[in-house]
Amino acid sequence: MEPEGRFSVARVANAWYVACASRELREKPLPRTILGTAIVLFRTGGGSPAALLDRCAHRNAPLSLGRTIRGELRCAYHGWRYDGAGACVEVPGLIGEAEKSARSVPRFAARERDGYIWIYPEANAEPAGEPFRLPPVTGGYTEVRRTVEVEGTLHAALENALDVPHTAFLHKGLFRGAGAKQRIRVRVTRAADRVEAEYIGEPRPEGIAGKMLSPSGGVVTHFDRFILPSIAQVEYRLGAENHFLITTLCTPVEDFRTRLNAVILFRTRFPGWLVRLLIEPVARRIFNQDAAMLKRQTEAARRFGGEHFTSTEIDVLGLQIWQLLKRAERGEPPAEEWRREFEMEA
Amino acid sequence: MEPEGRFSVARVANAWYVACASRELREKPLPRTILGTAIVLFRTGGGSPAALLDRCAHRNAPLSLGRTIRGELRCAYHGWRYDGAGACVEVPGLIGEAEKSARSVPRFAARERDGYIWIYPEANAEPAGEPFRLPPVTGGYTEVRRTVEVEGTLHAALENALDVPHTAFLHKGLFRGAGAKQRIRVRVTRAADRVEAEYIGEPRPEGIAGKMLSPSGGVVTHFDRFILPSIAQVEYRLGAENHFLITTLCTPVEDFRTRLNAVILFRTRFPGWLVRLLIEPVARRIFNQDAAMLKRQTEAARRFGGEHFTSTEIDVLGLQIWQLLKRAERGEPPAEEWRREFEMEA
């Protein structure tokens, strides 16, 4: 039972979302839920991904219980067979033509890009545009990927991923420390499909992660970006040597469940394998702390029958993300562009 | 929360259903649910079964927590005592007459027949007719009984029990094999309270079960029958020697939960005890596969907010069962009789 109050739920269906990593989709059909819709993924004869509604047209058995036979999907219950476009190509036992429109199942556009399978969760639709392209892993860079599922709305997950103040409390000691605060400038730039915050004059972060980033200190360049419909990107530079780019591809599984596919790309003066060894346990801990808090936040909002949020100036991107999501959900024209600046302590 | 879409739920209350096996009802009162109604069974002084609403008239404690005392049922909370007709015959502590209509609980007609206790789940009603009689176990026949509960509607369980095509996929290798298909004729006969399919020209089933049925092959006579309100019957003959009659007495526990009491009666050229040894593990596996699929089918239908089924000619009995159930639920006159024939592959 869904409570009746207000929740930060936006459902943008005409967009691409990561369904799984490429290596997760092999011989066996794979069930995935996007925006509450149960979808089955499989590979067609040529190996390219296909996606259908995970429900046999006959007796509604989940097609993901079935098998892929020469690039087609056979239901486990009565053996109805479907091609990659959702057409029924066999009804075992039936004499005559199997294919009929009433026997087909809705299909979803699918793409394989950058090691992920992307799905466009609007049934039988021609996608507008192509999936977001990940930055390439060029010389000197190392990439780490990590997927976690959180019990929270897409909006809550995005705001959390791009929020600065919580790092000093929820991730105390790991990321931003409790050292003396100083004033920094924040420049927020909103464009048609994105909003970006630049933090100017930020000191090198204290704590374990900060010390790993740059043992010698140095000036920090720090951007937080949201790109429609579901990309959160955090970019850090420390001098010319250190560069961290964390791109989180969010997938709205259900209204209160979001899957985060984080791609951490970095270059430092240390060997990539070493930094990776150091980063992974810290990243895991940060993700776990965020996931636990998002779960408790969601429980509280549901228990109280809705969200009752209060914001201040330093909730830098949350409201902008929300406005962009709602515009996209309603199919409104791109948001106007603007820039503003203010100060906060960090 | 029940989804709002369409579900194949029919509730025929003015009919007899198996509540339990005779041997399950002893000294202790036994709780059972039929058509969503909580019922308590117990044995009266003479040993005959009685059934009351499982709710004390006083403070609504389940009477099934209580005890049977000399053929009457005493509530475990305050000790109110009821006879087999649901009349309150004692209120401990109260001075004066205990019996009053407001203190009685609704009763249900109960019968003990063929090793089962049958209940008529319409409260305080006089039954129209008597329970279905099981075929007697005559010379040369062996009987095996088995009860399973499945998460599916009565209709889904009945259709599954009488469906031929799924056996080649869901029960692959156990029942019908993947051998070369051949055309067979199907003759469907609908009568007032039943519908029957006769499969003409069917080859001996392949697979383990088939080989057990008749090692030497032979012509098969095969009938599938539905008898109102909840009997599924499958009959096989191979020549003069082998005869299998599987009668499944279904009980609608709740809308999406059905209890199947299967009575397997058979005669072969082998000793009964030996065939029984071979049949039991195969039957258990078939039941488990059906139960697992019905559960997944139900989950999918509920998740999608309703059933979206498509049928073909070879869904031989499903639609007929549904029409008969709905007629009975609405109290409409018996269905017209007809016969039709068509071909399928098996």
Added chain:
Amino acid sequence: MEPEGRFSVARVANAWYVACASRELREKPLPRTILGTAIVLFRTGGGSPAALLDRCAHRNAPLSLGRTIRGELRCAYHGWRYDGAGACVEVPGLIGEAEKSARSVPRFAARERDGYIWIYPEANAEPAGEPFRLPPVTGGYTEVRRTVEVEGTLHAALENALDVPHTAFLHKGLFRGAGAKQRIRVRVTRAADRVEAEYIGEPRPEGIAGKMLSPSGGVVTHFDRFILPSIAQVEYRLGAENHFLITTLCTPVEDFRTRLNAVILFRTRFPGWLVRLLIEPVARRIFNQDAAMLKRQTEAARRFGGEHFTSTEIDVLGLQIWQLLKRAERGEPPAEEWRREFEMEA
């Protein structure tokens, strides 16, 4: 999903309820639910208890996940800090004044009395009156405290705590035995905020507990009292030596969940420690039996979509408790006073 039928749920918010024992509230903030409202308790600088809505004004994280810092409560997510009155006194990172009315959280009056923390669960309200005072532990008396949570309405728990007839069945052998019954007089007195039953001519209870109460028999004085909004009190005297006073402070956690804080005060001719040793296992068993039955009673009522109770004269206090609770819930003037007498068997 809450069923739609009638349930004995009364919600009296303008009253004091025990939230926890004094010793349970230390350094860590403590979450408690009263009348369905999530409340966080903590100790302010001086050590006195404070209670706020358990929801940060910022992003609704439960404040009970946070920490008490010098008598103020800091949220674990972004570090917002609140004083004991619910005012926001710090928003980390924000330049300028933190305190604003939109950033405060509702507070609840709290008192520490007799080893319990009491909460007045009406947000931001001035309490009418003070918490119920427990009888003092004077010379020769021993006190035992015990807290249990039951799945039942406040009304069901109160009626159960003050009901005589069920003790002979649910607690058979422990409390009242199955010995020969005799007639006793019951005098019921209703006053503005309470109702009391006096049992006159009651024999010494049979069973283990009865024998412990008074090995030599003797005349029993027995009162059962309900005091608004949630106090159940049972008082027994056997001659001049033995005196038992069981005061149960009930807290309505949610509509179908009630917390019982029982304070058992007694004086006998035996040493207190010895009686305590004998009483504790018996009391535990009685509480467990009552909790199990209340749970089953609640399940039955919810399953059947509401309560369908029938009462008799010997349901002495249940209806009176209900009327007093409903008057209090509706804010009606105190109930009229009266006295009546009748007979029952015990």
